[in-house]
Amino acid sequence: MASLLKVDQEVKLKVDSFRERITSEAEDLVANFFPKKLLELDSFLKEPILNIHDLTQIHSDMNLPVPDPILLTNSHDGLDGPTYKKRRLDECEEAFQGTKVFVMPNGMLKSNQQLVDIIEKVKPEIRLLIEKCNTVKMWVQLLIPRIEDGNNFGVSIQEETVAELRTVESEAASYLDQISRYYITRAKLVSKIAKYPHVEDYRRTVTEIDEKEYISLRLIISELRNQYVTLHDMILKNIEKTDIALVCYMTIVMGKLAGNSNHTSLCF
Numbered sequence: 001m002a003s004l005l006k007v008d009q010e011v012k013l014k015v016d017s018f019r020e021r022i023t024s025e026a027e028d029l030v031a032n033f034f035p036k037k038l039l040e041l042d043s044f045l046k047e048p049i050l051n052i053h054d055l056t057q058i059h060s061d062m063n064l065p066v067p068d069p070i071l072l073t074n075s076h077d078g079l080d081g082p083t084y085k086k087r088r089l090d091e092c093e094e095a096f097q098g099t100k101v102f103v104m105p106n107g108m109l110k111s112n113q114q115l116v117d118i119i120e121k122v123k124p125e126i127r128l129l130i131e132k133c134n135t136v137k138m139w140v141q142l143l144i145p146r147i148e149d150g151n152n153f154g155v156s157i158q159e160e161t162v163a164e165l166r167t168v169e170s171e172a173a174s175y176l177d178q179i180s181r182y183y184i185t186r187a188k189l190v191s192k193i194a195k196y197p198h199v200e201d202y203r204r205t206v207t208e209i210d211e212k213e214y215i216s217l218r219l220i221i222s223e224l225r226n227q228y229v230t231l232h233d234m235i236l237k238n239i240e241k242t243d244i245a246l247v248c249y250m251t252i253v254m255g256k257l258a259g260n261s262n263h264t265s266l267c268f
Contacts (some may be wrong), residue, residue: 019142026139029132029187034232041225049118050218055211062190062206066197078129087149109190111183112210118217125224130172136231137165159240164234168227175220182213 044050047219052058186209193202 022135022139022142026136029186030232030235031242033132034228037128038225038228038232041221041228045218045221045225049114050221052214055214058112058210058214059207060110060113060114060210062191062193062203063109064190064197100188111186115210115213115217118214122217122220122224123176123179125221126172126175129224130169131225133165133169133172133231136235137162137169138232140165161238165231168231175223177235178220180217182209182216185209233245 079220140158140161144162186206189202189206189209193199193206197201
């Protein structure tokens with residue numbers, strides 16, 4: 001029989017301290033942070049900026065005027081009189097070499113500021129959900145006991161909880177990718193407008209993308225709120241289905257009977 005691994009006592013104490021810190025933080029997240037955050041996001045969804053029904057209100061000016069058409073005339077047709085407006089093309093060769101760029105007559109083409117403001121509020125919420133889910137996931141994983149013969153129903157519940165937390169993390173990360181894709185897609189279309197200013201379809205496509213992103217951002221906020229609700233509800237409902245939870249429940253009861261509030265911490 002192989003001997004048990006020998007762990008340095010100092011390292012073991014540091015690991016135990018880390019576990020205690022994760023446990024304390026995760027318990028507070030599930031019991032307090034998740035409910036507060038879902039209420040905060042629900043309130044955010046009721047703000048006027050996220051309840052615009054006429055989506056034309058979120059359209060932004062392209063800042064790219066349509067230039068006058070170029071008139072090409074024949075100098076031998078007798079139509080060179082002063083009454084005709086002509087655009088003269090410079091026939092001089094370019095004096096400078098390098099990469100050609102489009103000149104924006106009105107300066108920099110800015111993003112849709114209304115959508116940028118919403119995105120700047122949503123991105124920290126996405127990052128926060130990922131970080132908190134990671135903490136709770138580690139907590140649940142550390143609480144999974146050694147699998148032995150017999151009834152391991154409690155272990156399966158914990159594993160399902162870990163799987164759900166992983167799913168939430170993955171979905172939240174995809175929201176960040178979605179925001180990045182919006183910016184790059186819009187930039188490409190605006191570049192097309194600069195190159196082909198007379199094509200109206202490019203301009204309409206930009207407004208369509210802005211409207212779509214507005215709807216998507218509101219949906220993302222709804223999903224963030226719903227994920228906090230789901231995780232909070234799932235963990236609380238399944239606490240009593242594990243042997244560890246039963247021990248914690250008895251500890252809480254005994255603590256209340258003894259008048260000691262230190263035993264009322266949330267246990268999985």
